[in-house]
Amino acid sequence: MIELEGLTKRFGAKTAVDNLSFQVRPGVVTGFLGPNGAGKSTTMRMMLDLDNPTSGTVRIDGKHYRDLPEPLKHIGALLDAKSMHGGRSAYNNLLCLAQSNRIPERRVAEVLDLVGLTPVARKKSKGFSLGMGQRLGIASALLGDPEILMFDEPVNGLDPEGIHWIRNLMKRLASEGRTIFVSSHLMSEMALTADHLIVIGQGRLLADLPMADFIHQNSRSYVRLRSPQQERLKDVLHEAGINAVSVPATGTLEIDGVGPERLGELAAQHQIVLHELSPQRASLEEAFMRMTADSVEYHAHAPGLPGAPAAPAPAPAPGMAGDNPARPADVPAWGAGFDATRKGGE
Amino acid sequence: MTVALPAVLNSEWTKIRTVSSTVWTLAIALIATVGFGAGFCALISSAFDSMPEIERATFDPTLMSFSGMQFGQLAMIVFGVLVVSTEYSTGMIRASLAAVPGRGSFLLGKLTVATALALLVGLTTSFVAFFVGQAILGEHGIGIGEENVLRAVIGAGVYMALLALFSMGVATMLRSSVASISILIPFFLIVSNLLSGFEVTRKYGQYLPDKAGSKIMQIVPDAMGRGETPYGPWGGLAIMLLWVAAAVLGGYFVLKNRDA
Numbered sequence: 001m002i003e004l005e006g007l008t009k010r011f012g013a014k015t016a017v018d019n020l021s022f023q024v025r026p027g028v029v030t031g032f033l034g035p036n037g038a039g040k041s042t043t044m045r046m047m048l049d050l051d052n053p054t055s056g057t058v059r060i061d062g063k064h065y066r067d068l069p070e071p072l073k074h075i076g077a078l079l080d081a082k083s084m085h086g087g088r089s090a091y092n093n094l095l096c097l098a099q100s101n102r103i104p105e106r107r108v109a110e111v112l113d114l115v116g117l118t119p120v121a122r123k124k125s126k127g128f129s130l131g132m133g134q135r136l137g138i139a140s141a142l143l144g145d146p147e148i149l150m151f152d153e154p155v156n157g158l159d160p161e162g163i164h165w166i167r168n169l170m171k172r173l174a175s176e177g178r179t180i181f182v183s184s185h186l187m188s189e190m191a192l193t194a195d196h197l198i199v200i201g202q203g204r205l206l207a208d209l210p211m212a213d214f215i216h217q218n219s220r221s222y223v224r225l226r227s228p229q230q231e232r233l234k235d236v237l238h239e240a241g242i243n244a245v246s247v248p249a250t251g252t253l254e255i256d257g258v259g260p261e262r263l264g265e266l267a268a269q270h271q272i273v274l275h276e277l278s279p280q281r282a283s284l285e286e287a288f289m290r291m292t293a294d295s296v297e298y299h300a301h302a303p304g305l306p307g308a309p310a311a312p313a314p315a316p317a318p319g320m321a322g323d324n325p326a327r328p329a330d331v332p333a334w335g336a337g338f339d340a341t342r343k344g345g346e
Numbered sequence: 347m348t349v350a351l352p353a354v355l356n357s358e359w360t361k362i363r364t365v366s367s368t369v370w371t372l373a374i375a376l377i378a379t380v381g382f383g384a385g386f387c388a389l390i391s392s393a394f395d396s397m398p399e400i401e402r403a404t405f406d407p408t409l410m411s412f413s414g415m416q417f418g419q420l421a422m423i424v425f426g427v428l429v430v431s432t433e434y435s436t437g438m439i440r441a442s443l444a445a446v447p448g449r450g451s452f453l454l455g456k457l458t459v460a461t462a463l464a465l466l467v468g469l470t471t472s473f474v475a476f477f478v479g480q481a482i483l484g485e486h487g488i489g490i491g492e493e494n495v496l497r498a499v500i501g502a503g504v505y506m507a508l509l510a511l512f513s514m515g516v517a518t519m520l521r522s523s524v525a526s527i528s529i530l531i532p533f534f535l536i537v538s539n540l541l542s543g544f545e546v547t548r549k550y551g552q553y554l555p556d557k558a559g560s561k562i563m564q565i566v567p568d569a570m571g572r573g574e575t576p577y578g579p580w581g582g583l584a585i586m587l588l589w590v591a592a593a594v595l596g597g598y599f600v601l602k603n604r605d606a
Binding site: 045048049050052065066068070071079082086087088093096101102140 | 366445446447
């Protein structure tokens with residue numbers, strides 16, 4: 001069990017993690033989802049006491065990380081693939097970590113075997129591919145046979161076979177009753193592995209709910225209609241008591257909760273020409289993008305649009321953030337034009 | 347302390363013995379000190395009779411046999427820097443601190459193991475350099491049993507270990523191999539010698555860690571053109587210890603307060 005309470009991290013004027021409170025429960029895979037730069041890695045580093053929070057606390061089984069006796073036996077983490085000394089062999093990299101927590105040496109061979117690195121155990125780790133580095137990092141997380149495991153973007157750099165392997169590994173570890181906390185910026189990946197979902201954007205908690213609920217709430221299905229006689233079609237639908245929403249951008253109508261058969265028959269009855277009649281399903285990825293649209297830090301800027309990103313204002317003294325007189329009130333902290341290219345997709 | 351110190355020492359010993367930089371930096375420290383020392387001794391030995399009276403009177407054969415240390419110590423500095431900075435350059439620091447979250451235990455373990463190894467190599471170097479140097483100096487040499495000589499030889503080994511420890515402290519503050527080496531090497535190779543080379547600046551230069559610490563290797567107080575100092579061999583060593591303590595404490599505060 002991991003408990004976060006009001007966890008906040010500021011770097012100068014920028015708030016990377018903003019008053020986060022949530023719990024990560026045992027026995028399930030908890031997905032930690034957010035766009036790039038949302039503060040996922042910073043949060044995870046604070047959980048491991050690598051970064052000092054500006055305020056707030058993290059408790060691991062009720063204790064601060066620093067007070068855990070031999071912490072690798074409680075919590076194992078994969079932060080980034082390249083966090084080993086490249087000049088040292090895979091075996092020795094793991095051995096020195098094991099020794100610091102009095103983990104028996106035979107465990108090193110066991111975890112190397114578990115991640116499939118036994119053939120390269122004595123090779124220097126700088127020659128490893130990203131995927132092999134990722135496996136070595138996972139091996140180091142498993143060293144102390146911990147009850148809590150944290151993986152930061154574990155599928156990065158893995159080939160399809162590796163991705164399949166890590167998904168199954170996480171599910172198996174969760175089924176053994178362990179606490180699994182895994183971050184990703186890909187909704188599709190989370191949908192396949194996570195049982196519970198925590199979404200953050202710009203350091204703030206956006207959602208904390210079971211995966212099933214998220215799917216249920218967000219997989220909206222509707223029918224899209226396009227017709228050269230759109231006004232008449234709208235009248236006909238209205239008369240039939242069907243609510244249609246026009247989407248001016250595409251010149252189409254969207255109808256919720258009525259099947260395509262019924263709509264097609266209605267149009268035929270009134271001899272309305274249809275250019276499109278298609279059932280649609282909003283993907284989870286779209287739902288995630290809608291949810292985080294306001295909090296994506298780095299938007300792609302279309303050329304020619306006003307408000308090229310301004311250089312971030314020089315960091316004001318801590319505590320001065322909201323009321324810096326040098327910055328016009330209507331310019332967001334992270335550059336003018338923040339909203340200029342955002343899709344009006346809500 | 348949530349992680350036992352013997353376990354941390356064990357882990358740090360594995361770290362230090364399983365990277366090749368440990369072997370080559372320490373080997374160069376030994377070879378350069380002994381080799382250059384032997385060369386300088388051979389030069390002096392052949393030119394001894396043509397040296398001015400005053401230089402012959404203050405000739406310090408013990409110090410002479412350590413004259414290669416000005417080069418050998420540079421390798422010792424690199425050893426000290428790399429022991430710490432590779433944790434940062436490789437990203438290993440995050441794994442290390444996740445395993446040993448107590449910053450004090452981590453630093454104590456790492457510095458203890460590395461300094462002990464540097465001391466072992468330093469003492470080996472100083473004894474070898476001394477005996478090789480004396481053998482070459484022949485009739486102008488000195489025996490290990492003479493007054494203060496053993497102190498100077500052991501002192502030379504301690505000096506090398508302290509210099510390595512000082513470098514570890516600096517590297518813990520700077521967290522970068524490039525920054526640490528590009529500050530320390532020019533400092534000890536150029537700045538320190540320049541400051542001690544001129545009469546005006548010598549009164550400050552003599553308090554630098556290497557100048558003060560190397561006094562312990564000297565038998566004759568004003569040997570070979572080295573000016574008189576307001577401190578003796580032990581005073582010099584104490585000054586060096588203060589520098590080392592400042593560097594290590596500075597490193598500890600940076601490690602404790604900055605994000606890894």
